[in-house]
Amino acid sequence: MTDAAISQAPIRRTHPRGAFVARIFEGVCFTAATALLATLGGLLVSLFIGGWPALQRFGLGFFTSSTWNPVTDVYGAAGPIVGTLVTATIALLLSLPVAGGVAFFLTELCPAKLRRPIGTAVELLAGIPSIVYGMWGLFVFAPLFAKYVQMPLMMAAKPGSLLEKLTVGVPNGSGILSASIILAIMILPFMAATLRELLQTVPAAVRESAYGLGATTAEVVMSVTLPYVRGGAIGAVMLGLGRALGETMAVTFIIGNAHGMPNSLFDSGSTIASTIANEFTEATSPVHSAALIALGLVLFVITFVVLALARLMLRNAEKRT
């Protein structure tokens, strides 16, 4: 064989038959990734188009009025919007200290033998479908809550006091506060598991040197490990908030489904998600459907902002470690 013949062979081999297929494969993969973007874009566009008739008809009044009346076809979404924000905020305030406590317990205090079972249990519970939480809230939690919390509080409230204002309502166990508590229980395992994962990324040397300086457990957590994962922790909390904002089933069961502006913590209310879930298939007029889709658009915007911020913070935290 001549030298030329030898060098010819590899030149032919540099264009293997697979090269063409490789292009196609890359194209298909790229299309799939783009389909993801298209989904999100399509979601936004379809909500906007579907909700536009309602937004056009009611203008700003859609956001400021709390009259939601399918009979006269007048829709103001202030009630559900406020309900969504209030329940999610209360849920977060209730859930955050508990989730933090669980995460700190698991990373700092828990005996090694119990650490894995409890950690696994918490993670598994994060996956329980929300409809189960909703059913439990309606059938088990609500009667107990009415009997042991609502009634005594309403009895104890002096006429005209702040407590009375907060506790006006029918003590049937459902309402804004009950929904918030169920939401809090639902996002608890998720937040606890995420916080725990974050805290585990703190290098052992950092923790140990803090203990070595004589810091107590509380001081190690509060001034060393928690600040170390600050950005990620805020992201995890906001992910929890995002879940609470968009949660449908757990809330629909127990919030009472009244459309007006909620007057007190025990009053019936509604959230955006629960309103859509309850009324969409039974919408009586095109305007009604449009108003519900416009509500969906509002929810999309709120959750998108929260989730985007959460992901940015988590991502920055990941980059740093």
Place this chain on the structure above:
Amino acid sequence: MTAQSATPTAASANGARVFRRRMANLAFQVFCIAVTGVALLALAGILWSLLSQGVGGLNLDVFTKSTPAPGSVGGLANAIVGSILMCLLAMVIANVVGVLAGTWLAEYAGKSRYGSVVRFLNDVLLSAPSILVGLFVYTLLVAPFKGFSGLAGSVALALLAVPVITRTTEDTLSLQPATLREAGVALGAPLSFIVQTVLWRSAQSGMLTGGLLAFARISGETAPLLFTALNNQFFSLDLRHPTANLPVVIFQFALSAYDDWRRLAWAGALLIAAAVLGVTLLARAIAKEPRRS
């Protein structure tokens, strides 16, 4: 000696500080333990009522008979089958799209701007409210075709599963050692061939875990099915029409005024929770395996 006699006040101040720190620490520890106890109790309470209310309603009829009219004997067979069918179809769609998208992100996107945008928005989609996905699929597939269908339900579920699968595929592929790719390239194979024959195979267990987690996530989803698959009282394998499914049946039966319907709702909730927990445990077991060996 002079130092010692000069510092009793300092020593007592120090002692007070130590005491304060100890108390703060004690309070912190008690708080953490108490709060964990409360949380575990609440969650155990939920599982307990699920078991105690659900097991009573479980019998052979649940699996063999269709959803009953109030007062008559029936089960959840149509809903169980409908749910399984829809979830399977959703998983097929989601796996194709999710694995390909994840592969693109891990192997082709690199540090490109477009890649990081897709990655970011996929993360946002990962926890987007499921009811909005339901609305989207309604305007996309239900309104134009003038009818609720199991197919639309499957698409809605698939949209919820895709981000999970994309994410886990990307993560597991990125974990594969670069030497695998280099070895393939050195043999003259194009990247697509390496991905399909080497990387996917070595990332198998991670991708399987992701698929199972996605399956666990969608099998309990209710909100998006309310206005896509709707419900169907009868047994049907035809996904072109409204299809019965466990979550929506549970929702309707739980909110009804009939005791036998509520019993079925609890039984259904127990089935779903058991399925989700089972699948999640399986996924964890698979994820653990390679680390042990």
